[in-house]
Amino acid sequence: MSGCPGSKTIDFSEKTNQEGNETGKRPSQLRQWPIQLHLVSPMAPYFQGKDILLAADCTAFAFGEFHKDYLKGKSIAIACPKLDSDQEIYVDKIKSLIDDAKINTLSVMIMQVPCCFGLAQIAKDGAEKASRKIPVKQIVVGLEGNILSEEWI
Amino acid sequence: MQKVLNREIKELITAYPEVGRVLEEYGIGCAPCSVGSCLLKDVVGIHNLDPQKEATLMYRIEKAIYPDRKISEPVVDMTRKAEPKKITYSPPVKKLVDEHVLIKRLLALIPSIVEFTESSLKVDKNLILGCVDFIRTYADKYHHMKEEDILFKYIDEKAEIIQVMYKDHDIGRGYVRQAVEGAEKNNKTQVKENLLAYRDLLTQHIKKEDEILYPWIDRQLSTTQVGEMFRKCNDADALVGDELPRKYEKFIVELEEKFLQEVTK
Ligand SMILES: [Fe+2]
């Protein structure tokens, strides 16, 4: 295998829709705007004391039950550790979310590709810089939208 | 079988000892339990076996109870998520597991302490009361109180397994009272018996918590609850200060030094 697994072309269009069905509505669980980590302010009311989901950009597209299973009840920030610039600001924002917004927990959702673990590292660095301590969880999504692991780190 | 699932485990094992042996094989040690009023279905559920294992276990239990009955081979539901082999804890629960380590270090020293007591002319009152202070302050006030006041509040406190935990804590307090009385009256046998009983009780108790109870509670906690519990435990710790765990860690280190020297003397 050669090249970056993060941008390697894989086609699974042949995959048939397994157990899911078309019936039933899935309302959006988003309760805020903006959501991009550069655009949000840790001072925003929707972050105060909340459980935060820090999601890599691709996760919401890959994981079918994103709203119902992970976004519900949480506030969100999204980022891409591979393409976004000025990522030191991200670390400081995480720190500020923990210390100033006094968030309850931080769940980092990333794709299984190696470069995506950079986002987990940003979360860890921010949490380490913070003087408050909170539980941090890592959720890894497979390329075909399955949850590969979910654990407290 | 439905009826059997709703029966109390102790009563089942008494009536069909084979059930106890089968459970033992699957690492479910209900036979020596002090209460035994858990229902069979809860006992099996709490251990979160993989579907294949659970199905064969149920099949074997049924066979043990109704040896003459024709029982169909287990149907396995492979869609149920099996627990990964390694136990991972949420951060607040992990802190409690870590506290067990210091308690287990004291438990490991008890046989030497008992031996030392037996070979001395008089009960070393200071030594015994020092251990009792560790048990009462670190194990009981610092650790068990967080379990009772915070952790157990997140689940149905009426659940049998929680009742067993409360009961263990209480029985432990009784042994400690007895050991103190033994030390006061210079009664070596009383000190010895109660310290050893405390050791057996707490060894089993901690094992149950680390391997079964805590993972079971963790599986039921929402992310929000984990965060909240983490904060409550930290607040409780902040209230006593970090001086207390440091002091008792030092106590154990010194005790280990003393008794390691005793052994090599
Ligand atoms: Fe306990």
Ligand SMILES: [Fe+2]
């Ligand atoms: Fe405990």
